[in-house]
Amino acid sequence: MMTRLNTLFNRFLNLAASAQKLGINLIRIxxxxxxxxxxxxxxxxxxxxxxxxxxxxxxxxxxxxxxTAPEYKEYKLKEGEKNDVKQMWHKENNTYGFSRGLGILIMSIGMLVFLGIFFPKVGLVGALLAIVMTLGTLSFLVTTPEVWVPDLGSGEHGFPLLTGAGRLVIKDTAILAGALVLLSESAQRILKK
Known part of the structure; x- marks a missing residue:
């Protein structure tokens, strides 16, 4: 019985060990x-x-x-809210223009990371850019007051209590780790050629 369990466990280990390339490509996807x-x-x-x-x-x-900050606090909109005065402020602030440019950058990085499946040098650049971008995003944990629960009287506020905005940011730690794995894998493939 113990020998059979060891055999099954070894098969599982071999299967798991052979899944690394699939896992790396799934990170890219x-x-x-x-x-x-x-x-x-x-x-x-x-x-x-x-x-x-x-x-x-x-x-x-x-x-x-x-x-400049903190002027934006007077012009915050709820998701889906229509307010012509506040939206005009955002137009004047370049809120929409910057966001669209950022969107193009983010999508481009995603495509470069994905293309690393086929072209390791492209993947290397994409992974490096993803690392830089996620480090930038994670810096918001230090620079943005809205990532921490404010003191509104409940006694529950500040570090380590993340708001919705903070929870949005912290997930980039997983993307950072994945991008580092992809950077290493792309570099290994380039060195092998």
Whole structure:
């Protein structure tokens, strides 16, 4: 009985060990789907308006906007809300123009990462860009006050209590890890040639 279990376990280990290439390609496909979807959403006004706190508070990106933080707080819109005055402020702020440019960049990175399946040098560039982008996104945990639950009297606020915005950002740790694996795999394939 024990020998049979060991044999089954060894078969499982061999199967798991042979799945590495599939897993790496699935990481590429997952990043493609996430980046195309998220990048595509950047063309919708509600998404553009939603990223304003991140961009406005970022020392690396705030220069893309014409207005400075914290002025945006007066012009926040709920997802799907129609308010001509607030939307005019966002037009003047370059909220929509920046978001669309960011969307194109994000989708392009996703495509480069995916193309790494076929072209390791392209995949290397895509993975490197994905790493830089996710590090930029993770910097929002430090620069954006809206990622932490505010003190509204419940006694539950601040670190480590993430808001919806913070939970959106923290998922990039998994993308960062995946992109690092892809960078390494692309580099190994390039070195083998």
């Amino acid at each position: 997952a990043i493609l789907i996430i980046f195309i979807w998220i990048g595509g959403l950047k063309f919708w006004n509600y998404e553009a308006e939603g990223i304003v706190p991140f961009v406005a508070n970022s020392p690396f990106m705030s220069f893309f906007y014409t207005k």
